[in-house]
Structure formats: C-alpha cells, structure tokens
Amino acid sequence: VCIHRVRSCSSIRFIKSKYVCVFDKSALKFSHQQRLFRTSAVSRGQIVQFKLSDIGEGITEVTVKEWYIKEGDSVSQFDSICEVQSDKASVTITSRYDGIIRKLHYNLDEIAYVGKPLVDIEIDASKGVAPEEDVVETPPMSHEEHTHQEIKGHKTLATPAVRRLAMENNIKLSEVVGTGKDNRILKEDILNYLAKQTGAILPPSPKAEIIPPLPKSETVPAAPKDKAREVPVPVSRPIVFSGKDKTEPVTGFQKAMVKTMSAALKIPHFGYCDEIDLTQLVQLREELKPLAQIRGVKLSFMPFFIKAASLGLLQYPILNASLDESCQHVTYKASHNIGVAMDTEQGLIVPNVKNVQVCSVFEIASELNRLQSLGSAGQLGTNDLTGGTFTLSNIGTIGGTYTKPVILPPEVAIGALGKIQVLPRFNGKGEVFKAQIMNVSWSADHRIIDGATMARFSNLWKSYLENPASMLLDLK
Amino acid sequence: MVLRSSLKNYLQLSCILRTPKAGLRSTTSGGLIIQSISNDVYQNLAVEDWIHDHMNLENQQVLFLWRNSPAVVIGRHQNPWQECNLRLLRQKNIKLARRRSGGGTVYHDLGNINLTFFTTRKKYERMENLKLVVKALKALRPQLDVHVTDRYDILLDRQYKISGTAAKLGRATAYHHCTLLCNADKFVLSSVLKSPYKGLKSNATPSVPASVKNLFEDDPGLTCEMLLGAIAEEYAMHHQIDHRITLINPADEAVLPGINDKTKELQTWEWVYGKTPKFSVSTCFNMVYKGSVLDVKVDMDVKHGRIETCNIDLPEQWLPPVLCSELVKSLTGSKLCPNETTALATTLLRLCPQDDELHSRWNLLCENVKMLM
Numbered sequence: 045v046c047i048h049r050v051r052s053c054s055s056i057r058f059i060k061s062k063y064v065c066v067f068d069k070s071a072l073k074f075s076h077q078q079r080l081f082r083t084s085a086v087s088r089g090q091i092v093q094f095k096l097s098d099i100g101e102g103i104t105e106v107t108v109k110e111w112y113i114k115e116g117d118s119v120s121q122f123d124s125i126c127e128v129q130s131d132k133a134s135v136t137i138t139s140r141y142d143g144i145i146r147k148l149h150y151n152l153d154e155i156a157y158v159g160k161p162l163v164d165i166e167i168d169a170s171k172g173v174a175p176e177e178d179v180v181e182t183p184p185m186s187h188e189e190h191t192h193q194e195i196k197g198h199k200t201l202a203t204p205a206v207r208r209l210a211m212e213n214n215i216k217l218s219e220v221v222g223t224g225k226d227n228r229i230l231k232e233d234i235l236n237y238l239a240k241q242t243g244a245i246l247p248p249s250p251k252a253e254i255i256p257p258l259p260k261s262e263t264v265p266a267a268p269k270d271k272a273r274e275v276p277v278p279v280s281r282p283i284v285f286s287g288k289d290k291t292e293p294v295t296g297f298q299k300a301m302v303k304t305m306s307a308a309l310k311i312p313h314f315g316y317c318d319e320i321d322l323t324q325l326v327q328l329r330e331e332l333k334p335l336a337q338i339r340g341v342k343l344s345f346m347p348f349f350i351k352a353a354s355l356g357l358l359q360y361p362i363l364n365a366s367l368d369e370s371c372q373h374v375t376y377k378a379s380h381n382i383g384v385a386m387d388t389e390q391g392l393i394v395p396n397v398k399n400v401q402v403c404s405v406f407e408i409a410s411e412l413n414r415l416q417s418l419g420s421a422g423q424l425g426t427n428d429l430t431g432g433t434f435t436l437s438n439i440g441t442i443g444g445t446y447t448k449p450v451i452l453p454p455e456v457a458i459g460a461l462g463k464i465q466v467l468p469r470f471n472g473k474g475e476v477f478k479a480q481i482m483n484v485s486w487s488a489d490h491r492i493i494d495g496a497t498m499a500r501f502s503n504l505w506k507s508y509l510e511n512p513a514s515m516l517l518d519l520k
Numbered sequence: 521m522v523l524r525s526s527l528k529n530y531l532q533l534s535c536i537l538r539t540p541k542a543g544l545r546s547t548t549s550g551g552l553i554i555q556s557i558s559n560d561v562y563q564n565l566a567v568e569d570w571i572h573d574h575m576n577l578e579n580q581q582v583l584f585l586w587r588n589s590p591a592v593v594i595g596r597h598q599n600p601w602q603e604c605n606l607r608l609l610r611q612k613n614i615k616l617a618r619r620r621s622g623g624g625t626v627y628h629d630l631g632n633i634n635l636t637f638f639t640t641r642k643k644y645e646r647m648e649n650l651k652l653v654v655k656a657l658k659a660l661r662p663q664l665d666v667h668v669t670d671r672y673d674i675l676l677d678r679q680y681k682i683s684g685t686a687a688k689l690g691r692a693t694a695y696h697h698c699t700l701l702c703n704a705d706k707f708v709l710s711s712v713l714k715s716p717y718k719g720l721k722s723n724a725t726p727s728v729p730a731s732v733k734n735l736f737e738d739d740p741g742l743t744c745e746m747l748l749g750a751i752a753e754e755y756a757m758h759h760q761i762d763h764r765i766t767l768i769n770p771a772d773e774a775v776l777p778g779i780n781d782k783t784k785e786l787q788t789w790e791w792v793y794g795k796t797p798k799f800s801v802s803t804c805f806n807m808v809y810k811g812s813v814l815d816v817k818v819d820m821d822v823k824h825g826r827i828e829t830c831n832i833d834l835p836e837q838w839l840p841p842v843l844c845s846e847l848v849k850s851l852t853g854s855k856l857c858p859n860e861t862t863a864l865a866t867t868l869l870r871l872c873p874q875d876d877e878l879h880s881r882w883n884l885l886c887e888n889v890k891m892l893m
Binding site for chain 2: 130366
C-alpha cells in the first residue's frame, strides 16, 4: 500500500490535492504507522519486498520456524531474519538490506514460498560521509563486526550512514553510547566518541581474534607533544556507561525461596555468637583423613560439627523442635535430621542427614559425600530435601567470620560457621600460642527458646569440638 | 579416538583454521579432511558451528569426521519431550544435545560415525555426498547392499536404515551431516528414542521412526575406523585432494578462537530445552494412596521450555486448595524440569502445616507431576 501512495504522489499534476487526500485517509486507517512515517519521508523511505531466495535442490516450500526480528525492528545487511525448515534442512535467512522491518508475511509454522515476499523492509536512502580527519589507531574490524552488532542480545540501533562512518573510523559500535531514541547511535555520538579518542594511543589487539580496544586511561601510555608544556587540567567528562538494566521474572525455585524467607522473617530471631578453638580437632582430622580415604570417603570438618550438634541436642531437645502455626504446641522431634546448607546452581539448597543421633562420624561423612555429589549435579531427591529439624551452614568455606543466619521454617534454630583462622591466643600458662579459631553464629526462635538455653547448648557443642576426646564419653 | 593405520599420516593442526577473511591454509587447495579427537557431543557440534561461522569455503570443501559417547541429538526445531525418554536419559547419564540443523532425532554412541560435508551455499548438494558414502562402502565391501533413498536415508538390505541426514544453510556456507551405524547399541537406541510422555500437542518437527541395523551385523569384520578411512579416501579422490586426515582438538582456543563459548552455549538449558517450540501437555494419571485410586488431570502450556500456564485437577479436598494453588503458582514460570520442581516443592513444604499425612500427599502429587517432565 505504501508503494501505491508513493506512486500516486510522484504524478506531478495531482501532487497537491491527492497528496493531502491520501494522507488524510492514511491518518485514519494506518494510525500505528503514522508515528514512524514522517511527512517528509514519503519520498525518502522505499518499501522493498524481500523475497525468499532459492534454497537449492529444487525446493519451493519451507516452513517458518522462528522469527529473529519483529515489525518495527531495524535490521542491517547480513542480520538474521528468520529460521525456516525444509526437508531436514534448517536455513537461516539473512537480510540483504539495511532498513526497518515493516511487515512479516508469515506466522510461525506457516509455509513460505521461494520467490515470494518474506518480509517488507523500508530502506533508508543512505548518503555518503566524508571521512573524519582524526583517525584513531585501532585494529581493523571485519565487516561483520560493523554490520551486525549485538551487545549481549541487544541490537545496536544505527542507520547505515552512521554505521559507515563508524566503519571508516574503525570504531566498534558497541563502544559508543547512543543518545537517540531507544539508545540509537547518532552521527553526533560517533563524532563525540572520536573527539574523546583524539590524542590517546590505544594498544593494538594481541591476536587476530577481535578484542575491543581498552578504553581505560591506565592503559594509555603517552600523551601528545603539545600537552607536555602545560600542567594538565582535569577535564570533567561525563561518565560513559552503556550498560542496560535487565529485568527478569522471579520464577520456580526462586519464587519458593521468596515465600520461605518471607515466612522466616516472621520468626523473632535472636543471635548468639562465640569463637571455638579447633586446634585439637584440626590435628585429629589430619590423623583420621587417610583412614576415611581408605574407606572411600572424603572427611571434612562438617561430620564432627554435625555429630557434636546432635550430642548437644540430646541435652537441649527444644532446639530440635517445631512450633505449630498457631503457636499453641511445640513438637519435640525424635530424629536429629541435620540440614547442611549447599550452594548449587539452582541456589541455596538444604539437604539433611537423617537420624544423626544414631550415626557415627564416618557414616555422617559418607552421607555428606553422597549429598554433595547429588547437590552439585542438581539431582537431590525429595527425601533428601525434606524432614530437616536443625540446620548448619558452613559459610566459612567461602569466607566470613560472624554472620546472621535466617532460621528455615519449620525449624527453630540454625548455626552458621565462619572460616577457620590461625590467630594468637593465650593458653593456661599465659603463653601465646597459635590457635585455629572458628566463629559460630547461632540464631534461634525467641518465642520458645531463650538465650540461656542457646548459650548452654553452644557451650556444650564448643566443649566437644575443643576437646574431641570428650565426645567419646557421650557417643552412643 | 586416534586412528592407527599405516596408510595414513596425521598432521597436527596448529594455526591453520583461522579467522573470517583468512580462510583455511590447508596443505593442498580444494579441500580438507578433519577428525575430532573428542567424543563430547557438545564440543563436536561446536566445531561444526565454528567452521560454519568462520571458515571461508570459497575455494575448498571440508569433511569433518566425528564420533560421540552416548548421546541423543535432536533437530533444531524439535521437542525433546516428544522425541525421547528423558527420564531414561537422566538415569543412564546419556547426554541430550540440540543441533542447529533440522531433521529428526538420532542416538549416537561410539559405534556410530558422523560425517559433516561443508561447502558454500551454492555447492550444497546432499545426494552427491550420500552417493559418495555409498561408493566408499561398496569399495570397502562390494557385497554390501546399500543405497540412497529420495528421503536422503541410506538403507541396508533395502529395508534397514543405517544413515540419517540433516542440513544447515547459512548466508554463504552450508553443511550437510549424516550418521552411519557401524556397531551401535540398538537396544539402548530403541529404548531412549521412545517417548513415554502422553498428551503432548506440538508443532515441532516430528521424527519418522525407522528400523535400523548395524553394518557390523552384515559384516562382523567392519569397524568404525575402517569406515572412516574408506570414506576419507573416497572424498579425497572425488575432490582430488590430499587424503591425509588432520586431527583437531575441539577445546583448543588457539586453533579455534571462541570455540569454548560455542560449546558452553550448546550445553545451556536455554538452548537444549528452551528452544522447544511452544507446546501443550494435557494428560491424566492415577495415584494410589492408602488403598484408594485418585484421578488427577494436568494441563500445561509450555513456552521456551518453561511452564506458561498450569492447571492441576485433584479430587476435592484431597489437598487443601490453598496448597494446591501455591503449587500451581510456583510451577508457573518454572522450567519443565524435575530437579527444579523438586527444589521448589520441597521448599514450599516448609510453609505447610507440619502434618505427616499432608506431607505424604503433597510428596505423592509432586512425584507424579515430575513424571510428566
């Protein structure tokens, strides 16, 4: 229809009356195109019907499987337009023109015909541009780099004239901040970019592989000669940052975590922290590690922490309890199913070791190995992830000292372990010695747990770990 | 897998395969035969992508030979739920890959060889390539009854499919690749290529099932190495090029700059599952709970591999409606993936009243919903 309009307007005799006439009609019918169709552009933009080119092997029909662009998008020559399929061959159709997509002739899964129009593209009349005098010493870019630029999925919008200007000056479009509509790069933006580059010497790219020139000032080795005389005056430059905000929906597992954590915050938390001297435990573990290795199990510190916690829970069972929704009843859980926080691809997952109260340290270690390998593969099962009664989080493997852990409902307590540091401490004789110190941060539900209980539990747990031999007395 | 043969010399590829305009400086002009030293399906598919995107094929053709450890490869526009038994794949640790060419689903293992013929778009000619393969097979074993059909399959003994074909055409280059069954595990092949998922409605390209046979069954003396060698010889003769095979390491960034990014992209969930065309699942199943049988109806719309809309119909009051709607709300937007569902279902369980009965019902429902994935 656009073509018809152009044709009728090119007839000189009727230009004035018919032009006005046609335009009025168009204002009513094609209002959505009005926004993009400027009055002065009637003679400038030409709609070209881009036909589906020959696929080969005598194929006449293909099925449109995926569109890479939509109506209104700006495309450059060689940009991918769509993916079509014919008889086991998948074909990427690329644009022959620079311009704006005005119409898609097919929907997904429709049959498209070779030789028939695929899309309508409005071609911009491109004008020649005189090359700039200040040529920046950057490595030459391939043609492809200029014609289809994508910054992490965002297409760089720029007219062909602007693209040519950039190409002639060896500028990568992704380095330029666009100030036009939708971050479109305008000629002014290229000129501004060039102005900033004047006087700077950019390092050459080390390999044939395209690496963008570093824009940071510390890599600029020399200043031009005329500046040597003057005291350099700091020029306030606007901070150029061409990143874009990215919004994603919160889905799946993340959504569930949002709900859980919101519920967790309704629990009145109190914290209790302490430091544990693990010097003896470190030594003990060194002795036991090879023994466990022989049996095929990797022994970390966690099995000791977990077993000691269970021994403590035997004395202070309220920490292994659950408060019902109405806060009317407390259920003391018989099993110590101690959860271990794990950082996986999906996020924070907390599988638990079941019935720690009847497990040996070795059995706990073995079970942890199993859970860790399943966790890193993202394949933990329902049984491993449910039924936890108490949780330990060894955030210290990543770092940190004291933290404020959040209780995982329906539990009432959680402990977070910081990293083990070598620190100077005083022994009984008043001498300074090298101690292996770890910090623990407990959080508990203040509705049913009081500070004294938490402190006593922590002291007991601490005593087991500071003097591992004492665990022998209470092991069942 | 390095081929040992006194007839062939192997050149270690150094800086030969290079960037856009440079093209390929091969030992002889006109063509190149390369073979992957890797059995990783993602790495090998990435090599195809790399050659397609970066090599200048104006004056030469390339033949790429590769084999994979057990993997199922679906076509560009296919639906993995429709094509294979994903549960079995996970159990047996068989990889799932989506290639960029069209066509149907195939099973690869070390008893199957893959051949990719790279040419310019103009010189794209599948029939010629397949006839070359048949000629090579006949030269190796004249008594083999193999021929090419007009569907671009190669049949053995007039009825068994031993090779399937697919192709990818770009702006200036194209490739045609095909499989060739030498000694693959037919039992695993048929079990993984059977989809257990019911009630799927999709416009994705369907595969056409066929009876298959291994060349090994007709001639136990045949090995993959022999087949690769014969085809390379025939290709070299046909294109009048050096018959030596160049080994290529798909992890070598120096030779193939950018290859590791391509490999990573092929492994992402977004590519393998997320590129599935929109489809819907409408199915019902029975759950047995404490002696009674319950009918459950599930309807889902899946787009980009994620659950766009979801509806679960349960017998009334079997689960508190609030919980059921929580499950549906959490599933909406989530990946159609059992691991993701396990993670979100077990997390939501923390917010349910601490009732064993309730928990076992919830778990039973979730386990059954996961079976649909």
